[in-house]
Amino acid sequence: MNIATQAAQIGLEWDTRTGAVTVPIYQTATFRHPGLGQSTGYDYSRSGNPTRQALEDGIARLDGAARGFAYSSGMAAITNLLLLFGTGDHLIVTEDLYGGTCRLFDKIFSRYGITFSYVDTTDTRAVRSAITPATKAVFIETLTNPLLKFADLPAIAAICKENSLLLIADNTFLTPYLLRPLDLGADIAVYSATKYLAGHNDTVAGLVTVKDPVLAEQVYFHQNSVGAVLGPQDSWLTSRGIKTLAIRMDRQQENAGRIAEWLAAHPRINKVFYPGLKDHPDHALMGRHARGFCAMISFEVDKPELVEQILLKTTLISFAESLGGVESLITFPEVQTHADIPPELRTRLGINNVLLRLSVGIEDCDDLIEDLRQALGE
Ligand SMILES: Cc1ncc(COP(=O)(O)O)c(C=O)c1O
Numbered sequence: 001m002n003i004a005t006q007a008a009q010i011g012l013e014w015d016t017r018t019g020a021v022t023v024p025i026y027q028t029a030t031f032r033h034p035g036l037g038q039s040t041g042y043d044y045s046r047s048g049n050p051t052r053q054a055l056e057d058g059i060a061r062l063d064g065a066a067r068g069f070a071y072s073s074g075m076a077a078i079t080n081l082l083l084l085f086g087t088g089d090h091l092i093v094t095e096d097l098y099g100g101t102c103r104l105f106d107k108i109f110s111r112y113g114i115t116f117s118y119v120d121t122t123d124t125r126a127v128r129s130a131i132t133p134a135t136k137a138v139f140i141e142t143l144t145n146p147l148l149k150f151a152d153l154p155a156i157a158a159i160c161k162e163n164s165l166l167l168i169a170d171n172t173f174l175t176p177y178l179l180r181p182l183d184l185g186a187d188i189a190v191y192s193a194t195k196y197l198a199g200h201n202d203t204v205a206g207l208v209t210v211k212d213p214v215l216a217e218q219v220y221f222h223q224n225s226v227g228a229v230l231g232p233q234d235s236w237l238t239s240r241g242i243k244t245l246a247i248r249m250d251r252q253q254e255n256a257g258r259i260a261e262w263l264a265a266h267p268r269i270n271k272v273f274y275p276g277l278k279d280h281p282d283h284a285l286m287g288r289h290a291r292g293f294c295a296m297i298s299f300e301v302d303k304p305e306l307v308e309q310i311l312l313k314t315t316l317i318s319f320a321e322s323l324g325g326v327e328s329l330i331t332f333p334e335v336q337t338h339a340d341i342p343p344e345l346r347t348r349l350g351i352n353n354v355l356l357r358l359s360v361g362i363e364d365c366d367d368l369i370e371d372l373r374q375a376l377g378e
Pocket residue numbers: 073074075076098100101141145170172173191192193194204205206322
């Protein structure tokens with residue numbers, strides 16, 4: 001079945017008693033037992049809640065996974081996955097990584113004896129040569145944040161298989177609608193559902209999907225033990241958001257394609273990073289593996305002073321962190337989302353004082369272009 005159909009119907013089958021079309025919000029901490037040693041299947045909402053379960057089953061279906069898991073944020077989801085590793089383990093990680101993930105790895109998990117090597121995962125040879133006897137996993141972002149690089153997932157999956165490494169793919173930017181990491185060889189996909197999946201800049205949530213049922217049981221053990229679960233109201237909002245994922249993503253991508261071309265032709269814009277542009281180095285590879293090019297654009301302006309001007313003068317496009325929602329947002333990665341990346345790495349990657357990141361929403365594209373035009377001072 002097409003993902004757009006599966007997404008629209010998430011939770012539909014849940015309430016067989018009343019036939020409610022959307023899953024009810026089971027706002028309860030606990031569940032009455034029918035008798036001694038008996039359970040309805042639900043005992044306590046940290047361990048399982050029907051509204052959360054509808055979302056977890058839904059994302060598992062969208063990703064073709066054995067099971068799905070919902071957490072209180074994308075960072076909580078990634079934290080839970082890192083509990084699969086212990087002292088002495090080594091992970092290979094995409095170097096162009098969300099700053100919060102980098103902070104979690106370097107400032108927290110490194111304290112527990114886990115080590116991380118940051119490599120350009122678009123270079124599969126670099127991935128292979130970073131493997132050591134202690135390596136246990138490769139953690140990649142399928143489309144990187146903020147420079148929008150696209151890795152060859154099947155090639156990395158083959159390296160992982162050869163070396164018995166887990167492959168974990170942060171698929172936040174692409175979502176199952178544009179790419180299903182487990183189909184391309186990843187073992188686990190993880191999402192900041194705060195972004196495209198929930199899609200309305202109104203809830204913070206994280207999701208994980210796991211291909212292998214035995215590994216999924218281990219992930220469930222950690223989810224229940226740690227307890228950073230998504231509450232029923234936010235689970236409902238996330239499921240509600242996912243229902244319109246396909247239609248939002250189609251519109252956002254269409255807008256982004258036009259805006260990227262408009263920016264590329266603008267005299268005050270030096271560089272545009274958007275994989276949908278034919279001159280993007282990963283354009284052809286992404287065209288083969290993904291259904292679309294997402295709706296994130298990063299761009300360099302010609303002078304640092306122009307950054308502040310754009311952030312202050314855009315009116316329709318909000319100067320705010322986050323991405324993927326229906327409202328367009330603009331951020332300054334160097335001082336916001338990627339402030340926790342070590343400065344030398346930031347410089348090498350090109351996250352600098354002239355780089356802006358635009359999350360294109362569903363607004364009318366002409367209105368968005370007009371907003372950028374006036375902010376650029378035309
Ligand atoms: C690629 C990526 N992964 C993970 C996260 C963390 O998710 P959350 O903010 O929901 O905790 C983000 C947040 O921006 C992100 O961009």
